[in-house]
Amino acid sequence: MAAVDYQQLLQDVMAEALGGGARGRSADYIPALAAADPGAFGMAIATVDGAVHGVGEWERAFSIQSVSKLFTLALALAEGGDGLWRGVGREPSGNPFNSLVQLETEHGIPRNPFINAGALVVTDRLLELTGDAVGAVREFLRTESGNPEVGTDDAVAASEARHGHRNAALAHFIASYGNLRNPVDSVLAHYYAHCAISASCRDLALAGLFLARHGVRVDGSRLLSRSEAKRINAVMLTCGTYDAAGEFAYRVGLPGKSGVGGGVLAILPGRGSVCVWSPGLDAAGNSVLGVAALDALTTATGWSVF
Amino acid sequence: MAAVDYQQLLQDVMAEALGGGARGRSADYIPALAAADPGAFGMAIATVDGAVHGVGEWERAFSIQSVSKLFTLALALAEGGDGLWRGVGREPSGNPFNSLVQLETEHGIPRNPFINAGALVVTDRLLELTGDAVGAVREFLRTESGNPEVGTDDAVAASEARHGHRNAALAHFIASYGNLRNPVDSVLAHYYAHCAISASCRDLALAGLFLARHGVRVDGSRLLSRSEAKRINAVMLTCGTYDAAGEFAYRVGLPGKSGVGGGVLAILPGRGSVCVWSPGLDAAGNSVLGVAALDALTTATGWSVF
Amino acid sequence: MAAVDYQQLLQDVMAEALGGGARGRSADYIPALAAADPGAFGMAIATVDGAVHGVGEWERAFSIQSVSKLFTLALALAEGGDGLWRGVGREPSGNPFNSLVQLETEHGIPRNPFINAGALVVTDRLLELTGDAVGAVREFLRTESGNPEVGTDDAVAASEARHGHRNAALAHFIASYGNLRNPVDSVLAHYYAHCAISASCRDLALAGLFLARHGVRVDGSRLLSRSEAKRINAVMLTCGTYDAAGEFAYRVGLPGKSGVGGGVLAILPGRGSVCVWSPGLDAAGNSVLGVAALDALTTATGWSVF
């Protein structure tokens, strides 16, 4: 097999993604996100050997938002094991990402760790296990990316809190079923803080490599067993992109996790990790150009897992 | 890479699956299925070169039920192309397999082709395209399996029709939104008939190879483009096992389609196709031993797509 | 108390109702109803002594549609007694009138006899009790109104059947829970036929008097006990006007039953019975001018039950 020219590949993929017409709209529920240019674009690929390539604004930090849910999940499983699944399911939700309906039907057990409700439960468990959920995520991202600048944007976190009645409702609702172990306010504070972490495509692509390496971190230590890592990939594929997981699997064919800051992190099992960033979102909350670029990538390379 | 000893692998997998305690219960909504022994078991693996291996009752014909939905989907896409997706979605349903709720919310467009409602729409389109939906499926299965005995069990089809008020309700409901092109009675008759097809693990494993070969049939002709075949695998993975698709992806990590007759067909992209049969079902309607065997298979081999 | 000048009262109420701006839209799901003039208007009051007064097109026959559900309910209770309530509830539905959602949640027991699902169950029971549900309703209306011309408009019934996929879906769905005792097709035929009965405001006002008289028919015989009659009034008030029962109770304050043909029949317990007809409907399916006229009537007279 000829060596892949990743730099050329990224140039081609970016060109194709930007060539499409639609850009979507930046998230507007908090001012910090609304200011972003919907057409901004960056993309990075890291390979399992630790090399990283990028195009566009691939080194510019952005608000990772729900992409953080992937890391809280991995860390909570690494620290606490399978018991996590007693408090959160792993089925697609079939409903918009912050819906309360299903939570009520299913008695306070959120459907999966990637909807807001589920991420609150995971944050609660990680907080219980480590005493500092946001610190644990931040430290992990810094180590894996080698970038000590990765950190929470406090203005974004404060803004999320001010506009966070929905998440507060979710947290109280889950608490009413006895499915939170820390006070609602603490859980929310850690949740807002890890969603407000700023990192670049470069940082996230490197930080995602532990899943491409089936559980092995940058320093060669094992965070998760091979089987656990594969299972996180499975949950990403079925649940990682809000109510468009089926569409994402259909078009892209990779495990991926998106955030309303415009980031999408996707895993190429055994090969590497890709992060795209572009703030314009579609109706489901996923980056329009981000998904288009990943679609172009797997179409060009056949790297879909299917 | 050493050659795989498929026969030994199947023996080991069967032993592990049968070693677990649970057997589940046979489907009991029609007498023909209720009579089946929940602990019966067969399993076959076909490889992309056309070889096939089996253990247990792998050559015994059973009622394929919803596994037929995979073939109606592939044939409808092959005959009619992407226009199919205007009448049916491809998102996981997040609801039991014959729920009417989501259908109402989404104005008569079923969430995906593998819930009953979606399969009725696919059947309707295949009927429109070919004039004989059940004939098309039957012919495809016969050709790919090389077994001319594959055919509809008329007693099962008649029994389904007699107990089919739910499916009749679904079909009329879809028709009320203008999303059926043939009379409700015709659509139902073809639907019951292709669900009532009898085939063995051997037959289905061979018939599933076109997906492992990314669109190429047994005779070397192309049914679907590489991309289309991968996309069907993606839909199987996210939607193929009722409301337990997330669980199946997590445990097994393969695209798969199950039926209440106890069959499960899973795809090993690029490698082969596996079919397991055991009539005991779990609460979600999937074969208990079938899922256990596929879990054991990917755990032993690492063949999960993730 | 001074005698009421009913003729003057009706003139005043009509003037006030017609003075408002909105007219609504005629039902358009079948051609026979779509042709009606949304601004046409008739109104009649019958008093417990059997006198009847009217204004506008009060003697013109119209399609009574769901107003028939009141008579099927009364006759099914008269013939079969309280056992009816094992198959249908008496709570407001809180959902559009032909929703399937609640039916699924509540296992095939429709919420009340005035949503379509509930009326299908009542029709089924009346068919079982009498052998001819539509005949029973027609005969009752003829006798109480003294008008032998009251009868089914076969063209309307046929048109309902042709456009009746929703009702067919409901009937099959109820049958799937074992809550129909007759074949789906028979139940639907009788349902369409009693909905397609043509009668005038005069006819219906007279036919409703048995409820104002707390169970006593025109000939002095008792159809229902005093308590049963009051209870039908209670069900009308809480459930008689689709998803706008609360609004109707709030504005009008009388037990009432509406139909998409534009008719509304309301009961003045102990005093009389009022029927208004005007085909223009609001979003909930109730006659705009009909509700406005009843609002004007109770505002002018204080005859609200509250």
Add this chain to the structure above:
Amino acid sequence: MAAVDYQQLLQDVMAEALGGGARGRSADYIPALAAADPGAFGMAIATVDGAVHGVGEWERAFSIQSVSKLFTLALALAEGGDGLWRGVGREPSGNPFNSLVQLETEHGIPRNPFINAGALVVTDRLLELTGDAVGAVREFLRTESGNPEVGTDDAVAASEARHGHRNAALAHFIASYGNLRNPVDSVLAHYYAHCAISASCRDLALAGLFLARHGVRVDGSRLLSRSEAKRINAVMLTCGTYDAAGEFAYRVGLPGKSGVGGGVLAILPGRGSVCVWSPGLDAAGNSVLGVAALDALTTATGWSVF
């Protein structure tokens, strides 16, 4: 018409209610309520002339809980007028009393003022209008009952707050739609405080007379117009007893409002006001003996509004 011997009537009604077997279970979500004896019983009737009669523990104070919602509604309408209905509907909910589902479907506008969500909105508006919602309710109850001892049980209010994750979730959820004008914490504090008011059957029967008098208070002043008072009665009848409003209308036939403390207040328009208390609740949250006594009362007297 012979004068009614209210004392004898109450004796008879109590005897009949206590003669039935079922007692239900006291509310157990907070310790203060769980301690109540399910079979305790008190009942009072006040007549529009201001006389009051009672049996059993009719002068014993109990936690009025949701009965307070009737007074917050009346006061918010009296202070602020019809604009209230822009923030809360008046349709039956068709769902358990603190369900979040419908709130989501209807974009943060609760269905009616008597479900918890709606009462939070009404409390918010009363707080905005008066600066002290609980003070307004307390003062009203004291004045109408002539009992200066009516007041909030602080231990109950504190207990509600500690166990109030559900109500906190509701309040945050409504706030996320912009439908609260005061801080969530203030609204909740006033809500818990007015629900925790202690009053007796005597007090509440007297306090409910303004509705029997169609808007006129004990001192002869007018709180609400005749039409407004009737309309509150209408909302009580269609929505006042959680998800059993249809059943209550059917059995009792009076406007009524219940609370999980075991109280039920019902209005006899033009005649008087009745309050029953017995802590044993049915599955819908209504007092078993309370509803039975009101059923016996209207059966014996024919005072149903129908």
